[in-house]
Every structure is written in structure tokens, then in C-alpha cells.
Amino acid sequence: MTTQTSARRRELGDELRRARERSGLTAAQLADQLGWQPSKLSRVERGLNRCTEVEAAMLLGYLRAEPDEVRRILALCDDEERGSWLQAFGNRLPDQLRTLILSESTACAIASVELNRIPGLLQTECYTRAMLCEAGLVPSAGVEPRVEARQARQALLHRSNPPNFVFYIHEQALGLQIGGPAVMHEQMLYLVFAASQPGCVIRIIPTAAGAHAALDGPFRLMSFAEHHPVVYLETQNRSLVLEKPLDIASYKLVLAKLADQALSATESRSMLVDYASRYDVMEAAASDDSGDQVAEEQLQRH
Template sequence: MGIDESSARRRELGSELRRLREKAGFQGRDIAKALGWAQSKVSRVETGMRGSSELEAAIYLATCRVAPDELKRLLDLHAEIEDGVWVRRHNPRLPDELRSLVVQETTATAISSYEPLIVPGLAQTEDYTRAIFRGAGRFANDDIELRVRARMQRQYLTRRPHPPRLRFLIHEQALRLPVGGMRVMHDQLLHLVLLNSLPHWLVQVIPTRAGARTGAEGAFMLEYSGAKPTVYVELHTAGLFLEQPKDIAAYREILRRLAEAALNREQSTAALARLASEYDRPEEDPDGRT
């Protein structure tokens, strides 16, 4: 039996996905539109005739507003399918913190972010993402490609119908850090210019001259309709989710101070375009020759 053929466990998972979709009051076409899938893909996943990645399953379940315990049970069921004899063994499971982040992002109505060293993941181009993972020196090539695809899939939430409001504060030093070379940075900067033209996006550059006011670690604040906010801080080996009022208040104040130091939309767009033009030149070899 091949990797894309149906199995009992896959049919079981598909049946559960369909049950929860119907419980949430969605038609198959509603889920397809929300996830950017073909309607036939929804049908094949729900009947067990097509596999899905764990990230796809997590986004599907979060869109259906599945309770945390039910989400964990179904993703564990998905992992059992991944461990079966008909599935490629080298596919790594999503880390628990990434599972949680996918759910939080998918259900958020607004996301605010500050990054001092790199462009935030939801705003990265594919080549920039690949360069980041390669530069980390911790992943095999196959693992890098899986992580790149996962990050690109996460970005669909920014393009879906009724996306969250997105406000990204990016330090100038992150935009001057040459990740992946001149072409990669040129394309990444132009991508940020494009994002800043979209009504639900706001990309603001924090200039280096802002000085010490920008001394903060990168963090996300996610806000919801009818629920308390969450702050996500990504560490080297784990991710922290903070929900205590004092933590939320502290990060609101950090974001407020950073916003005061940042350029406005028009100034930021102009700065991003200028930086893109600086990267628009031939690559140099190690000896400095073009």
C-alpha cells in the first residue's frame, strides 16, 4: 500500500474532522475557502483518501474552534498515523510549542509583533526562511525543507478571507542583517513593501537612531474576540505563552514604547524601498569581486 492510499487510521481521523466541521456549522466549501484548499482536498482528507500534514490538521481543527483537549487527542491520532508503516518515517512531528502557536495564530483577530534581529516568520519570503534555517546549522537539508513548507503554510492565515489585523515592528538592524545574500534580501524587502500596501497589514521600521528604547526581546501579542490576549516569546529551545495580566500589561507597554520610536506607515514603506535598492546589486565573491 502506498503513502497516499487510505488506511483505517486515516479514515478514522477524517471522520473525526468531518464530525467537528459539521458540529462547528461549516460546509466543506467553507473550510476549503478558509484554508485555501480545493474543495476536493477537503473531501479526500475527510474520507481518508488523502493524507494531511500535522500542521494542516492543526490549522483545520483551529478553524473549527476545537477545544484544547479534543485538539490534542486528534493531533495525537494524526501522529499515530504518521508513525504507521505506510508513512515516511523521517517526517518530524510538530513541536508542542508550534502546535500551540498555530492554534493561537489561526484563532487570533489581531497579531502584534516586535523583532530586533530577523524579519518575523509570518512576513518572510520562502528563500529568506530557507536561509534562516540553513544559517542555524542545526537541521539536515530534508528537515529544512519541511520547516520551510510549514512556515509557508502558516502564512496562509494572513491571506485568508477575514484575516487578523497584523502590526509588525521590525528593527532596522534586522533589515540590514544580510540573510541569504543580496538577492534574497532585495526580494524580502520588496515583499515587506507589498505587505505594507495591504489594509490589514502595518509594517513599521524602528530606526537605529531610536537607541536604547528598543532594548527588548522579540515577542508576539495575539488578541482574540471574547478571550484574553496571549503573548508568545520564542526562545532557542522552547516557546513561552504568557497570559497573566501583569505579563500582558508589561508587553503592551513595550509595544507602545516601540511604536512611539517607529516610523509611520508611509515613512516605513519609503525606508523599506530604500533598503531594497541597497541590496539591488550583484553578489560579491569572498574576495570582494562581483
């Protein structure tokens, strides 16, 4: 049974719970101080009850929260019915957004569509690093924190009860060489390994398919056991969470069309193996060329 609650309200509840746990107070102790029924605090922390800005400020006051934390959490109180929520990254990394992490960690199923790159949850460390460095949009000092944050998110795939994943990846992401043949060879092998794991399906949208249902761009649709689904979109500086039934229906239609247009899981795995072989040959050729160049330089020195 689904409940009428928004992603924003669930994030507010999660932040309030985390603040309470950091303070060392139990839920019963805090509810007593606030004069609330324990059930009310429980529903607020689970995002099932609306929490006004006044209530949240009073709660955070009892917890002696720091001013910066208070401002950040109170900003989540501007709650509306399920709709859309535009959120700026600010000084946070996209992979560290509580909205994304909370949604992914509580989802029972995640469908992801990527067109020009390997999905973040499936990227190898070397691929992520090379992508950030070669794109040139991240200062050198900011590369490693982003690599670490993306790797940390991938723990989701290896927990005891991960969501069911379906990754739609366009073939152009496989052919876009990032970091050189060695990096791409490792990335392709990792995709082959991931595709063999239970609950993880990778389907390739072949270039030969031409126009396809996801031409408008990448997205993630996350489904939950107790809440309505959400669609998560990401731009250069902001994320957008969509929850209106009409929006969800339109993205579900995209996924249904892609299910017809993409290669099967078995065909996709074969394509990944083929790309891994190609990059392996390219890597070996590059290594031979490098060895010949070194030998030639040594001869010239003698």
C-alpha cells in the same frame, strides 16, 4: 465579551473536535454515546468547559483514537487557570505547533516584534531557506520541511478575513544580509508589498533610536474577540504562552512605547524601498563582477 478560558483548554477542545471529525461521528452522535448534553460537548470542543483527563480518555475511547494521539491529547488536560504554559517542541517544527497555529488563526489582531530577523509570517521562501542553512543549526534534511511549514502559515495573511497585523521590525534585521543581495532585494520588495496590504502595518525601529522598549527580545501579542489576549514567546527548543493580566499589561506597555519610538508606517515604507534599492545595486554589482570573472576565465582558457 471575553470568556475565562486558557489557550491550553482551547487547544484541547480543538484537538478533541478534530479527532471526532476524523472518526466520522457528528457531535450529536458522540454526545449521545457519552451520555452528555450536546451543549456540554460543544462547550468542551470550543474550550469553554474544562475537560478532565478521565472525560477526555472516555471520549477518545469512543472515537477509537490511536494510542499516540491519546497520549498527546491527554497531556493537554493538565489545565490550570490562565497563567503561563511552557511547551517543548519535541519532534514537531515550531511552525507546526497547534498552539501557535490555533492562536494565530483565531486572533482578530496580532502585534509582532522582531529584532534580528524578518518575522516568519513575512519571510520569503528564499530568505527562510538561506537563514536556516547559514545558521547551521538545522540538519540539511530538515531545512525544506521547515521552509514549507513557514510558507503554509503565511496563508493566514491572504485569507478573506485576516487578523489586523502590526509588525515592529528593528532596522538591524534589514541590514543583516542573509542569503546575499538577491535574496535580500526580494525580501525587501516583499515587505514593501505586504505593507501596502489592508490590515498589515509594518513599522521599523531605527538603529538611530538607540535603546528601545523591546530590548528584552521578540514576542507576539495576539488578541481575540471572545477570549483574553495571549503573549507568545519562542526559544530554541520551547515556546511559552503567557496569559496573566500582569504579563499582558507589561507587553502592552512595550508595544505602546514602541509606537512612540518606531518610524511611522509611511516612513517605514520609505526605508524599506531604500534598502531594496541598496540591495538591487549590490546585486547588480555582484552580477557584473561574476560576469567579469567568467570572461577572464574564458580568456585564460584560450
